[in-house]
Amino acid sequence: MLTVILCLTTLIFPGAAIVLLLPKHILNVAQKWSLSFGFGSAVVTLELFLYFVIFRLAFSQVLVYFLIIQALVSLGLVIFKIPWQRQFIFKVKKVNVIAWLFGALIVLLLFFSLVQALGKPPVAFDNIAFWGMRAKILLTDHKINFDPHAANYLATFSHSNYPWHLSFLEYWWQVLGASGGELNLISWLYFVSLLIIVGDFVIRRLGTAKGLLLTLVLASQPLLFYHASNNYADLIIGFYAAAAFIFLFQWLEKGRHSDLLLAAVLVSWTICVKNYGIFYILSFLFVLALSYFSKLHKQNIKQWFFTGLALFLPLLPLALFKIIFHLDLHNTQASYGWHPEVFYPFFQVLFISNDWNIWFCAFCVMMVVLVPRIRRDKKLIIAWLGFLSVIAIIVVIFLVTENYQWALDHTALSRAFIPVVPISIALIAFTLKDKNYGTLLS
Amino acid sequence: MSFFVQQREVLSTINVILGKLIGPISATTLFGLVFLILVIIGFLLKKKYSWSLSSILVFSLAIAWLPILAQFLYSSALEFDDTWFVVSVPEHEQRTWRYCRIDQAQDLRGGLCNMDSFVEHLHKFIPRGSRVSFLNSIFVPYLYYFNYADYSIEDPRTAQYVIEYRSPASTFSYVKQNLQYMNNGVEESLGQFSVVSALTSDQVIFKRISK
Numbered sequence: 095m096l097t098v099i100l101c102l103t104t105l106i107f108p109g110a111a112i113v114l115l116l117p118k119h120i121l122n123v124a125q126k127w128s129l130s131f132g133f134g135s136a137v138v139t140l141e142l143f144l145y146f147v148i149f150r151l152a153f154s155q156v157l158v159y160f161l162i163i164q165a166l167v168s169l170g171l172v173i174f175k176i177p178w179q180r181q182f183i184f185k186v187k188k189v190n191v192i193a194w195l196f197g198a199l200i201v202l203l204l205f206f207s208l209v210q211a212l213g214k215p216p217v218a219f220d221n222i223a224f225w226g227m228r229a230k231i232l233l234t235d236h237k238i239n240f241d242p243h244a245a246n247y248l249a250t251f252s253h254s255n256y257p258w259h260l261s262f263l264e265y266w267w268q269v270l271g272a273s274g275g276e277l278n279l280i281s282w283l284y285f286v287s288l289l290i291i292v293g294d295f296v297i298r299r300l301g302t303a304k305g306l307l308l309t310l311v312l313a314s315q316p317l318l319f320y321h322a323s324n325n326y327a328d329l330i331i332g333f334y335a336a337a338a339f340i341f342l343f344q345w346l347e348k349g350r351h352s353d354l355l356l357a358a359v360l361v362s363w364t365i366c367v368k369n370y371g372i373f374y375i376l377s378f379l380f381v382l383a384l385s386y387f388s389k390l391h392k393q394n395i396k397q398w399f400f401t402g403l404a405l406f407l408p409l410l411p412l413a414l415f416k417i418i419f420h421l422d423l424h425n426t427q428a429s430y431g432w433h434p435e436v437f438y439p440f441f442q443v444l445f446i447s448n449d450w451n452i453w454f455c456a457f458c459v460m461m462v463v464l465v466p467r468i469r470r471d472k473k474l475i476i477a478w479l480g481f482l483s484v485i486a487i488i489v490v491i492f493l494v495t496e497n498y499q500w501a502l503d504h505t506a507l508s509r510a511f512i513p514v515v516p517i518s519i520a521l522i523a524f525t526l527k528d529k530n531y532g533t534l535l536s
Numbered sequence: 537m538s539f540f541v542q543q544r545e546v547l548s549t550i551n552v553i554l555g556k557l558i559g560p561i562s563a564t565t566l567f568g569l570v571f572l573i574l575v576i577i578g579f580l581l582k583k584k585y586s587w588s589l590s591s592i593l594v595f596s597l598a599i600a601w602l603p604i605l606a607q608f609l610y611s612s613a614l615e616f617d618d619t620w621f622v623v624s625v626p627e628h629e630q631r632t633w634r635y636c637r638i639d640q641a642q643d644l645r646g647g648l649c650n651m652d653s654f655v656e657h658l659h660k661f662i663p664r665g666s667r668v669s670f671l672n673s674i675f676v677p678y679l680y681y682f683n684y685a686d687y688s689i690e691d692p693r694t695a696q697y698v699i700e701y702r703s704p705a706s707t708f709s710y711v712k713q714n715l716q717y718m719n720n721g722v723e724e725s726l727g728q729f730s731v732v733s734a735l736t737s738d739q740v741i742f743k744r745i746s747k
Contacts, residue, residue, distance in 0.1 A: 199609070206612045213622040214634045218545075223677035227684075234685045245689055251680055274627030304594045311601060314608050446562045451604045455568025456597050459575055463593065526590040 097271040098279065104165040104270070105263075109134025111168035114175040120352045124294035128287045132333055134168075135280075136363050139262040140411065143366075146238050147258065148411055153236035158269065189302050196306035200293075203313045204286060207322040211278035216264075216325035224253050225327060226277075228261035233268055248419070255421035257412060259367045260327045278323050281330065285322035288333045289313055292516045295340045296523035298532065305523070312519050317449040317508055327368040328512040334364045335374040336516035342381060342480070343524045346473040349391035351400075358404035364513075366412050369423040373487045374513065375405070381480035390472055426496055433498035439507055440489070449508045450515060457518050464525050474525055481521050484514060544641035545634075563604075571600035628652055647675050647702045654701060654739060655682045661733045661741050662687065662697050669695035671717065673703040692717055692726050698742040715742055 109130035113121055121129065138161060145151050189197070216226060231249040232238065238249045248254040249261075263280050272279075289309055297305030312318065321329040338361035345353035361378045364371025382401070385391060393401075406413075416422070444454040461478075468474040488510055492501040500506035561569075578592035622630050636649040662668060669692035670679045679701060680689060692698050698715060700708060709716045715726040729742035 199605075202609070203612065206616050209616055209620050209623060213619040213630060215627055215630045217631050217634060217678075219677065222681045227677070227681055230681055230684050245691075251677075251689075274630050275623065300590055300594065304590060307594060307598055310605070311597065314605055316608065319608075319612070445565055445568065448564050448604075451564055451608075452568045452571060452597075452601055455565065456571050456600070459568075459572050460593050463575060463579075463589070467589070522593075526593065528588055528590055 098276055100270050101267045101272050101276075101279075102283075103169065104161050104266070105134040105138055106130050107134065107165045107168035107172055108137050110176075111171040112137070114172060117352070120356070122294065124290055128291040128294070129337065131283050131287050132337065132360075135263055136259070136334075136366070136408070138266060139259045139366070140408070142262040142266060143258050143411055143415075146232065146262075147415055150238065150240065153232075153269075161266070193302040193306050196303065196310050200289065200306065200310050200313050203310075203319065204289075207285060207319055208282055211282040211323035212275040214278065214323055215274040216277050216281075218324055218326070220327075221325050224250065224256055225260045225325065226264055227251065228256075228258070229264035229268060232261070232265050254419075255369065255416065255423070257327075257366050257368060257371075259363075260325065260330060264325065278325055281325045282322050284330050284333045285318070288329070288336060288516055291333075291337050291340060292520055295343075295520050298530065299523045299527040301528075308519050308523060311453065312516055315450055315453060315515055318512060318515060321509075321512060326509070328509045331364050331367040331371055331374075332513035332516055334360050334367060335371070335513035336520065338364070338374065338378065339480075339517045340520050342378065343477055343520060346381075346385065346390065346477055347524070351393065351397050354393075354397075354401055355404045358401050359408055362405050362408040365409050370491075370510065372423060373484055373491075376487060377480050377483045378405070380483045381476055384476045384479060388472055388476065390476060424496070429496040430494055431498075433493055433501075436492045436498050436501040436507075439501045439504060440492070443504070443508045443511065447508065450511065453515060453518075457522065460522055464522075467525060477521060477524060481517060484517070488514070545638050567600050567604055571596055574599055645702075647673075648678070651675070651678055651682065654735070655679075657733065657735065657739075658683065658699065658741065659686065666697055667695045668697040668699060671698060671700045671703045672707050673701055675701055693724075696744050697732070698726060698729060698744070700738065700740045700742070702738045710740075710742070713745065 107130075109132065110126070112133045113126045113129050141161070142157075145157060146153075151157075228249045231246050235246070235249070239246050241247060245251060250256070260280070264277055267277055267280065289312065292312055293305060293309035296308045299305070300308070318329065318332070338357045341353045341357035341360065344350065345357060357378065361371075361374050364374045386393075422428075443449060468478055491497050492507065492510075497506070574596035575592060578587060578596055581587070582592060622633050625633075632649065632652050635651055638644070639646060639649040658668075664686045666687055667690045668683070668687040669690055670676050671692065679699070683689070687697075707718050710729070710731075713728045713730065715729045716723055717726050728745040730745055732741040732743045734740045
C-alpha cells in the first residue's frame with residue numbers, strides 16, 4: 095500500500111503543481127483533478143527519457159532522489175496553492191435521483207475495473223512483448239544499450255521505434271517497488287482521468303443527468319473497460335487525445351488562447367505514447383488550418399508562435415531521437431497497396447461486435463440528425479471535420495498501408511478506436527449543447 | 537437472456553466480443569436499430585411534448601442501451617466474483633491464474649499455464665548468466681520476459697543452451713546430436729547438442745557440445 099502511495103505521489107503531485115501554477119480561470123476543478131495524473135506522468139517520463147535516452151546515463155540513486163524531491167516540492171506547492179475547501183464540494187442541488195443512479199453505476203464500474211486491475215497483473219501479449227519488456231530490460235541492465243547489433247538494442251527485442259511513455263511509467267513504479275496488479279493502476283488511473291475530463295465536459299453542456307448518462311455509456315464500453323486493467327498504450331493515448339480535443343472544442347467555442355495551448359500540449363504528447371498519435375496531431379493541425387482560413391478566431395502571430403511551441407516542444411526530444419536513430423512510425427516493413435477487403439472488418443468492429451456495443455450505431459444516427467444544426471454553425475463544422483479527419487486517417491492507414499493485415503485479423507482495428515470513442519462522445523455533447531449548465535464540482 | 541458472446545480473455549490482443557445473433561442480425565445491430573426507431577418516434581412526438589433535441593437523442597440512447605448495460609454489469613459482476621480473491625495473492629500466483637484462464641479459453645495445451653513452472657525448470661538446469669536462445673514459438677516473448685534477468689539471450693548459433701518450448705514441429709529437428717533449425721525458410725545446422733532435460737517432446741533444453 096505504501097508503495098502505491100509513493101508511486102502515485104511521484105506522479106500526481108508534479109502534475110497537480112503544474113495545473114495549480116496555471117492561471118486560475120484556465121481549468122475548472124474537475125479538469126485539474128483529471129489532468130494532474132496525465133501531466134505528472136508525462137513530466138516524469140519525459141525526465142526519464144532525457145536521462146536514459148538523450149543523455150544516455152545509467153541508473154543512479156540520484157535519479158530516485160531527484161524524482162522524490164520533485165514530488166515533495168510539488169506536494170508543498172499543492173498544499174500551499176490548493177483551495178482545499180473548494181475541492182470536494184458537489185453542487186448537490188444539481189444532482190437528481192436519476193443522476194445519482196448513473197453516478198453510482200459509474201462508481202460501481204470503476205470498482206469492478208479496479209478489482210480486475212489489481213487481480214490481473216499486466217502480462218498480456220503487448221505488455222510482455224514491448225511495453226513491459228522495456229521496463230524489465232532497463233531494470234536489469236540499468237541503462238539502455240545503444241549498440242545496433244545487440245539483441246537488446248534500445249532496450250527492446252522488437253519494435254524499437256515504439257515510444258517510451260508507458261515503459262518508463264512501469265519502470266519507475268517498479269523502481270519504487272510496485273509489482274503485479276499494482277502496475278495496472280497506471281491504466282486504471284488513466285481510465286478514471288478520462289471519465290472525469292469527458293464527464294465534466296458533457297455535464298457542463300447537457301446537464302448532470304444527461305452528462306452522467308453519456309459518461310456511463312463511455313465507462314461501459316467493453317473494450318475501453320478491458321483496457322482499464324491491461325497496461326496497453328491505447329487507453330493512455332485515448333486520454334491525451336480526448337483531453338486535447340476537449341480543449342480544442344473549448345477553443346473553437348470561446349476562442350480562449352489558453353485552451354488552444356493546452357490542446358496543443360496534450361495532442362503533442364500522444365505521439366510520445368504510441369506512434370499513431372500522429373493521427374491526432376494531423377487532425378489538430380487540420381482544425382487549426384480550417385479555423386485560420388475560415389477566420390473563426392483572430393489570433394496574432396505571437397499566439398500562433400506559442401501554439402506552435404506548445405505543439406512541438408513536448409515531442410521534440412522524441413522526434414530528435416527518432417531522426418538520429420533512423421526510426422520511423424511503421425511497426426512493420428512499410429508497403430502500400432489497395433485493400434478494400436478491410437471494409438468488412440471495419441463494419442464488424444463498429445456495428446456488429448460488442449467491443450463498442452451500440453455506440454457507433456447511435457453515433458451515426460446522431461450525426462445524421464445533427465447535420466442541420468452543424469451546417470448552421472461554423473465552429474461545429476470545423477469540429478466535425480476535425481473529427482472526421484481522424485476517422486479518414488484511420489481508414490486510409492488500414493486501407494492502403496501494410497496495416498491492412500492488422501485489420502483483417504482484428505489485431506489492432508478495434509483498439510484503434512479507443513481514442514475515437516471518448517472524442518466522439520465529447521463531440522456529440524459539444525454539438526447538442528442547450529445552455530451552459532456549469533460544473534458539478536465547485 | 538444473453539445478448540452477447542461472453543468470450544473469455546485470449547492470448548491475442550483482440551478480444552473482440554461478438555454480438556450474439558438474434559434472428560439474422562447481431563444484438564448490437566438490433567439495439568442500434570431500436571435506437572433509430574426511438575429517435576424517429578421522439579421526433580414525431582417532439583412538438584406535442586416540446587422535447588429538446590438533446591433529450592430525444594440521449595434518452596433514446598438510454599433506453600436502447602439499457603439491456604446492453606444490464607448485460608455488461610451482470611458479466612462484470614460475474615468477472616468480479618471470479619477475480620476478487622486473487623487481489624491479495626502473490627504476484628506469481630496472480631500471473632499463473634490469469635495465464636491458466638487464457639490457456640483454457642484458447643486451448644493452448646498448458647503453454648501459458650505452465651510458463652512459471654517451466655521457467656523454474658530452466659533455472660534448475662541452466663546456470664544463471666548462461667547464454668541461451670529460445671526456438672521460435674508464440675511463447676518466445678514470454679520466455680524473453682521471464683528470463684531476461686537471469687540469462688543472456690543470444691542467437692541460437694552462438695548460444696550455450698538452446699531451449700525449445702512448444703515450437704511448431706517444423707521449426708527444428710534433432711538427429712544424432714545435430715540440431716537443425718529452420719531460420720526464415722532456410723534450414724541450418726546449429727551444431728552438436730546434448731539433451732539436458734526433456735519434460736515432453738516439445739519442452740527440451742539442449743546444451744551445446746561443439747559448433
